[in-house]
Amino acid sequence: MKTESTRRAEPRGLASRELPLNQILAGDCIEVMNSLPESSVDLIFADPPYNLQLKGDLHRPDNSKVDAVDDHWDQFTGFAAYDQFTREWLAAARRILKPNGAIWVIGSYHNIFRVGASLQDAGYWILNDVIWRKSNPMPNFRGKRLTNAHETMIWASKSENSKYTFNYEALKSLNEGIQMRSDWVLPICTGGERLKDDKGDKAHPTQKPESLLHRILIGSTNPGDVVLDLFFGTGTTGAVAKMLGRDFIGIEREEAYREIATKRLERVRRLDAGALATTTGKRAEPRVPFGQVVERGMLRPGEELYSLDSRHKAKVRADGSLIGNDVKGSIHQVGAALQRAPSCNGWTYWHFRREGRMVPIDTLRQQIRAEMQAEDTPRPN
Amino acid sequence: MKTESTRRAEPRGLASRELPLNQILAGDCIEVMNSLPESSVDLIFADPPYNLQLKGDLHRPDNSKVDAVDDHWDQFTGFAAYDQFTREWLAAARRILKPNGAIWVIGSYHNIFRVGASLQDAGYWILNDVIWRKSNPMPNFRGKRLTNAHETMIWASKSENSKYTFNYEALKSLNEGIQMRSDWVLPICTGGERLKDDKGDKAHPTQKPESLLHRILIGSTNPGDVVLDLFFGTGTTGAVAKMLGRDFIGIEREEAYREIATKRLERVRRLDAGALATTTGKRAEPRVPFGQVVERGMLRPGEELYSLDSRHKAKVRADGSLIGNDVKGSIHQVGAALQRAPSCNGWTYWHFRREGRMVPIDTLRQQIRAEMQAEDTPRPN
DNA sequence: ACCTAAAGTGAATCTACAG
DNA sequence: CCTGTAGATTCACTTTAGG
Numbered sequence: 001m002k003t004e005s006t007r008r009a010e011p012r013g014l015a016s017r018e019l020p021l022n023q024i025l026a027g028d029c030i031e032v033m034n035s036l037p038e039s040s041v042d043l044i045f046a047d048p049p050y051n052l053q054l055k056g057d058l059h060r061p062d063n064s065k066v067d068a069v070d071d072h073w074d075q076f077t078g079f080a081a082y083d084q085f086t087r088e089w090l091a092a093a094r095r096i097l098k099p100n101g102a103i104w105v106i107g108s109y110h111n112i113f114r115v116g117a118s119l120q121d122a123g124y125w126i127l128n129d130v131i132w133r134k135s136n137p138m139p140n141f142r143g144k145r146l147t148n149a150h151e152t153m154i155w156a157s158k159s160e161n162s163k164y165t166f167n168y169e170a171l172k173s174l175n176e177g178i179q180m181r182s183d184w185v186l187p188i189c190t191g192g193e194r195l196k197d198d199k200g201d202k203a204h205p206t207q208k209p210e211s212l213l214h215r216i217l218i219g220s221t222n223p224g225d226v227v228l229d230l231f232f233g234t235g236t237t238g239a240v241a242k243m244l245g246r247d248f249i250g251i252e253r254e255e256a257y258r259e260i261a262t263k264r265l266e267r268v269r270r271l272d273a274g275a276l277a278t279t280t281g282k283r284a285e286p287r288v289p290f291g292q293v294v295e296r297g298m299l300r301p302g303e304e305l306y307s308l309d310s311r312h313k314a315k316v317r318a319d320g321s322l323i324g325n326d327v328k329g330s331i332h333q334v335g336a337a338l339q340r341a342p343s344c345n346g347w348t349y350w351h352f353r354r355e356g357r358m359v360p361i362d363t364l365r366q367q368i369r370a371e372m373q374a375e376d377t378p379r380p381n
Numbered sequence: 382m383k384t385e386s387t388r389r390a391e392p393r394g395l396a397s398r399e400l401p402l403n404q405i406l407a408g409d410c411i412e413v414m415n416s417l418p419e420s421s422v423d424l425i426f427a428d429p430p431y432n433l434q435l436k437g438d439l440h441r442p443d444n445s446k447v448d449a450v451d452d453h454w455d456q457f458t459g460f461a462a463y464d465q466f467t468r469e470w471l472a473a474a475r476r477i478l479k480p481n482g483a484i485w486v487i488g489s490y491h492n493i494f495r496v497g498a499s500l501q502d503a504g505y506w507i508l509n510d511v512i513w514r515k516s517n518p519m520p521n522f523r524g525k526r527l528t529n530a531h532e533t534m535i536w537a538s539k540s541e542n543s544k545y546t547f548n549y550e551a552l553k554s555l556n557e558g559i560q561m562r563s564d565w566v567l568p569i570c571t572g573g574e575r576l577k578d579d580k581g582d583k584a585h586p587t588q589k590p591e592s593l594l595h596r597i598l599i600g601s602t603n604p605g606d607v608v609l610d611l612f613f614g615t616g617t618t619g620a621v622a623k624m625l626g627r628d629f630i631g632i633e634r635e636e637a638y639r640e641i642a643t644k645r646l647e648r649v650r651r652l653d654a655g656a657l658a659t660t661t662g663k664r665a666e667p668r669v670p671f672g673q674v675v676e677r678g679m680l681r682p683g684e685e686l687y688s689l690d691s692r693h694k695a696k697v698r699a700d701g702s703l704i705g706n707d708v709k710g711s712i713h714q715v716g717a718a719l720q721r722a723p724s725c726n727g728w729t730y731w732h733f734r735r736e737g738r739m740v741p742i743d744t745l746r747q748q749i750r751a752e753m754q755a756e757d758t759p760r761p762n
Numbered sequence: 763a764c765c766t767a768a769a770g771t772g773a774a775t776c777t778a779c780a781g
Numbered sequence: 782c783c784t785g786t787a788g789a790t791t792c793a794c795t796t797t798a799g800g
Contacts, residue, residue, distance in 0.1 A: 053775050060771090061790045063722040069773050079501060109510035109535070110775060113501065116494025120460060128527045129490035131512050133564050134772090139791040140560060142776035143549040143662070146509045147792080149562035151773075152533070154490070168524040179521060181530035183514050183564070188772060191795060206773050219527075507775075544778080549790090559792070663789060664778090670787090713787060726788050 235261030291320025616642030672701025
């Protein structure tokens, strides 16, 4: 396995240097991939059409119409056509993956079983299936099925013996000391993050949240890695990759999406090296992980936190750890070190500035807890 | 869709009466299923071998053993054998399912994608994929992957137009009044529920928790339904089915498991009817034509009805239709037309005035329903 | 400006039955 | 098979409107 310290063991070949880095390539993803050199990218992310096969309109109980995914790119004549499409892009993708490369694919029950089986047949080796549990899904309006509250992602290496990248400690750190599980609770993409067109409508019907890609890229790539997105859309993968200091290549067929993504990417700023460094040591601790505050964008990597008396400050890092005065670690550890105290509750010690005021980060934890309580009701039967 | 009130609409055929109810049948599940009459069971639950790593034993439908192979080139052989086994039991299961029957299959990423694709290919219609999120999973000891903290279930009807059973209100009630989502947080089977053998070791490696089957059977069967478990194991499905007043059939190849399950089932007691009753929605109520309200003199022809905000009004006619603003038709049609909405539930939209208050006409329907129930209930004289 | 109420919205395979 | 109609059905969150 490649780890944080050994990731440079695999030298970039000549072919890799010729890659069209940090660009959006126009065209069909299979054709474009076939024009790229083999064994040249570290990670592929694919959010292919789901083949939803929707029939009539759907109305909410208040009679408003649900804005469905009826785009032409989601139309297939049947399972056979969809399977062939899937097999072809999976094969092309595997060719350009480095031997130790990996792939992430996201889908729903409409397509994910077919994609998963084709992926296994193509020689990929599944590492985990990961559930994106949506904290705020669209309900089932007709009361005819369960609320479709999740999507499924498959994480697979190029082959069974690939030394894939897995930043175990960074993910554990994002989860405040507890192993990251295969189910990730994250909100869908709404609000200011959701891109709008000229008319104020959503620019893309299926824009993914940056928090999802943040966790994927932190966990399965290193800074400087090349991340390829086969169905780039509005460029969420590119935006997060750029922010996190990874190189990206996007492939997108629709010009409208390419234009939106290009503008979006111009606004993204790369984090500095300090914010990008991730924890390699060990830690442990309790309930709501501070990493979720970062993943959810409540605090930005690179943002500064202050003690209430402003005597100490520290910088937020991408994996949910802090760095202040050369001390790295959890919000608790850094707070304790700077005070030369044996311990410190980072949640109440650290504050961020909003509109001139100092706000304790514990308010952000309370927000997350409120959401978790709403979405998470374990019941022993 | 079958609801609580209509589930008896589908008569049991002669064949159904010949089913070996509440028994554990010995043998290979495909052969046993082929000996059962077609279109005879309401629900099938299947917890098939997960094909873990293809390293353990895998048997073909003819009971011959597949040689486990680690060689890369032989992987396809492994998948092919597993796929054939899957297709055969799925086909046999579909034959004995009633037209409105459904199936649940549980698996992990090792097999669930292949099972799901085969299931779609066989003509089943996926209703939901459901995530069993384990509240207490085994951690990943080597730190090389994410903690595998969930399993995936697929819920599918026999065909696209099956009127499958879905007890929406009962599940909503289980979830404290909020509609049930596709992710279920439940603990794994441990403690006193976990069956032990003579030596005190776990009797079965993958015993499922009763809470899981409880939710499945409450949500997708009615009392008296026939539930078939193809890989019965220690009989969790049978135990929960018996407790919930469903009939079960179990198929199990291993004698040791059949013995354990038999003992287990003897200890299970069937709940009484009062405990079995579940919440039902309006769909289960008998239909009442608005004309009956007029016939019974609860509203007079010529009387005016109003929307709650009094923006629209309409006049009752002798035949139980309405006329408002030159639009004539049913209470639903006139309500929809006046609001320019695609549809409208006239029962809740229209109100009449009594003693200065606005009363929804649905209260009149409820009165009629109450009288109908009183008539149906024989009174001891 | 600030608080509250109302409206809007999200990858959705979303009805049952009489005639 | 088809068509037409009765009539049942929503959660979490954001944005906008109104006071």
